[in-house]
Amino acid sequence: MPDSLPIRWQPERPEPGDKVPTVPAIAAMLRGARGLCPNCGKGRLFAGWLRVRPFCACCHAPVGEIRADDAPPYFTVFIVAHVVIAGQVALERFALLSVATEMAIFLPGTLALVVILIRPVKGATVGLMMKLGMMKPHAESRAGENHSDD
Ligand SMILES: [Zn+2]
Numbered sequence: 001m002p003d004s005l006p007i008r009w010q011p012e013r014p015e016p017g018d019k020v021p022t023v024p025a026i027a028a029m030l031r032g033a034r035g036l037c038p039n040c041g042k043g044r045l046f047a048g049w050l051r052v053r054p055f056c057a058c059c060h061a062p063v064g065e066i067r068a069d070d071a072p073p074y075f076t077v078f079i080v081a082h083v084v085i086a087g088q089v090a091l092e093r094f095a096l097l098s099v100a101t102e103m104a105i106f107l108p109g110t111l112a113l114v115v116i117l118i119r120p121v122k123g124a125t126v127g128l129m130m131k132l133g134m135m136k137p138h139a140e141s142r143a144g145e146n147h148s149d150d
Contacts, residue, residue, distance in 0.1 A: 025131045032127025033120040037061055039130065045123055052126060063126060065135040072122035079121070080113045 023031075028038035037043040043058035050072075054064030084106055091097065091105075129135075 023131065025128060028127035028131040029124040030127070032123035032125070032130075035119065035123055037063060038123075038127030039063075045126065046119070050119060050122055052122075061130070062135065063130065066126050066129045067136050068122055068125045068129060072118060072125045075125065076114055076118045076121045079117060080110060083113060084110050 023039060023041075027041075031041040032038045032045055035045050037045055037056035037059060039061040040056060040059035043053075043056035043061075045052060045056075045063060047053045052064050052066065052068075055061065056063055087109075088102065088106060091102070097105075
């Protein structure tokens with residue numbers, strides 16, 4: 001198989017008569033959102049604030065092969081914008097505040113929401129991508145090892 005083809009990592013599947021289920025997508029996303037390996041739920045997913053470990057220490061799933069790229073920031077901005085805009089509209093409906101007061105509330109609030117949400121959103125994205133088998137090819141992963149992730 002040429003190196004440029006995308007790889008499709010699969011967790012060890014149970015035998016046909018086995019009772020062990022594979023991980024559902026929602027479970028993989030929730031495990032990732034908690035910073036755990038989407039496959040086993042025991043190993044840690046992140047090696048820093050947003051850097052994904054190359055492999056899970058428990059089940060050796062190649063979580064570092066999953067490149068979420070710009071998806072987590074996009075989803076985070078999407079969520080935060082809806083919360084902040086809804087909050088601003090609700091606040092303007094019930095109270096007339098000065099622009100400076102609104103900025104004093106919403107600018108730090110927006111920043112705090114982004115900082116709070118980016119990591120769980122990235123973990124959930126990595127979990128879903130793992131479930132969907134969206135891994136980068138081996139050749140690209142070797143060339144990009146010196147890259148800092150996000
Ligand atoms: Zn694992």
